[in-house]
Amino acid sequence: MEARAVARYVRVSPRKARMVIDLIRGKQIVRAREILQFSERNVAEVVEKVLNSAVANAEREGVKEENLVVKATYADEGPTMKRIRPRAKGSASRILKRTSHITVIVGTREEN
Secondary structure (H helix, E strand, O other): OEEEEEEEEEOOOHHHHHHHHHHHOOOEHHHHHHHHHOOOOOHHHHHHHHHHHHHHHHHHOOOOHHHEEEEEEEEEEOOOEEEEEEOHHHOEEEEEEOOEEEEEEEEEOOOO
16 A cells, blocks of 8 residues: 655755655655654755655555555656846846655555
């Protein structure tokens, strides 16, 4: 059984988000929460919210939290906001404010 949660249009670049979500992939839920709580990255707070939402979605289906693991996590690129910064001699340069869509999928652990 799998459950998922998605945070869309998060104002962080996908590259920075991937640094955090790579840490929790394949971990049990309790361990993943510990990693996110002690991570110094700001995006860890958003990833923790998405993880908690995915766990809540799984619990609605009757699965206990102790049996869940993080099956998959990924950060896709969202729309990029384009801004202009004035430069020397009347020219301008472009600032790209990137967004990302963060997805967390949790599922039951397979016992072999």
